[in-house]
Amino acid sequence: MRGKVTVIGCPKLDAVDYTEKLTAIIRGNDIKSVTIVRMEVPCCGGLQRAAENALRNSGKFIPWQVVTISRDGSILD
DSSP, X not given: XXXXXXXXXXXXXXXXXXXXXXXXXXXXXXXXXXXXXXESSGXXXXXXXXXXXXXXXXXXXXXXXXXXXXXXXXXXX
């Protein structure tokens, strides 16, 4: 993750919705792009949804992508 700012969360273990916090981070900083890296397990979908909602709520147009990692560590399409 050299040259990137990394934010880590787990919606299964953390009893919070990350949307507000991520929205504030996006609004308050000059972010050029967002890469959401998630595992293939269903609970990681919550983190992806929070990031997508935060991007939408920020009012900014920022390029973004999702990278999904399998349970064995390989990158999925």
